[in-house]
Amino acid sequence: MKLVVIGGGNMGLTYAKGIHQAGLLTEKISILETGDVFTQLVKTEPDFDVYDNAEDCIKNADILLIAVKPFHAKNVFESIKNHTSKHQVVISVMAGVKISTIESGIGLEKIVRSMPNLPAMIGKGMTAFTASKNLSIEEEKIVVKILESTGEVIQVKTEDDIDKSTGLSGSGTAYILYFMEGLINAAKEFGFSEEEAKKIVSQTFDGAVELYRRNDLSTSEWIEKVCSKGGTTIEAINSFESNNVKDSIKKGAFAAYKRALELGNS
Structure with a gap:
């Protein structure tokens, strides 16, 4: 099976390396x-x-993985459409670009639209995908293995779910880092060095996520366990609540989702 990755930037190279390291294909990957x-x-x-x-x-590819910025999509379609074959499967990791747009752009019918995120670069990605009806069960299995080479995968029912996942996992890495940045800034104002601040905050996040994963308690239940009446943690939580931090996070996710829809209609 021959794979061509179109776009050798961060995400394209991430998938090329992940697939190569996983040993999924016998033939050399092209970029x-x-x-x-x-x-x-x-x-x-x-x-x-x-x-x-x-x-x-x-022309020699079985799978085309398109990993370019959405605004480059039209130029990419123009450059490849005269060299494609009907049997080829297309996997797109372009934010907001609809399956119908890809179908009309390159004249192929076996299209997979996916939304990865940046931790795919270290094999810790979260990718949502949906596929057109023209893929066989075997082809879908191959697609899943390719996407799993960079982390966890979930298949969703509709393209709207892809846009929603953009507002969650696709853009979500930046939300987490934004919150971490706030804590790192606080640590430095407390007098900790850059290195100490980074270690304190990153380990706190790692520990919290692992704690959540290993148990069945909800986030609210864990927060309640940490918060003692009249203690320090509840003071921070009360401050967040009074500043509508949780609601602001939700609004940010919906703003990203809205932008994904706009990209799809542009």
Whole structure:
């Protein structure tokens, strides 16, 4: 089975490396890129066949994984559509780009739309995907294995669910880091060094997430366990509540979802 990754940026290279390291494919993975990125990949990525011309690699592919920015989609479609074959499966990791847009753009019918997130770069990603009806069961199984090479995967029913997952996991890494940044800033104001602040905050997040995963208690139940009446934690929680922090987080997720819809309609 031959895979061509279209786009050799962060996400494209992440999938290429994840799939390669997992040993999922017997044939060498190809990457299609242009300009300075192409030149750099040729020098630094010997595990892959790197091309700057669609004609040289697209026609031989079984799977096309498109990993470019949404605003580059139209140009990518134009560059590859004359070299595609009806049997090919397309996996898109482009935010907001609809299956129908991809179908009309390149004339193929076996389309998978997915939404990964940045921790895919270290094998800790969360990817939601949905597929057109034209994929066989066997092809869907291969798609799942490819997406699982970078972390956890969930199959959703509709493209609207993909846009919703964009507002949760797709963009969610930044929300977590935003909260961490606030705590790191507080730690430094307390007098801790940058290194100490980073260690305190990152370990606190790691521990909280692992605690939540290993038990059946809800987040609210854990918060209640940590908060003692008249104690320090409840003071912080009360401050967050008075500043509508939880509601602001929810509004942020919905804002990202709305933007994903806008991208899909542009």
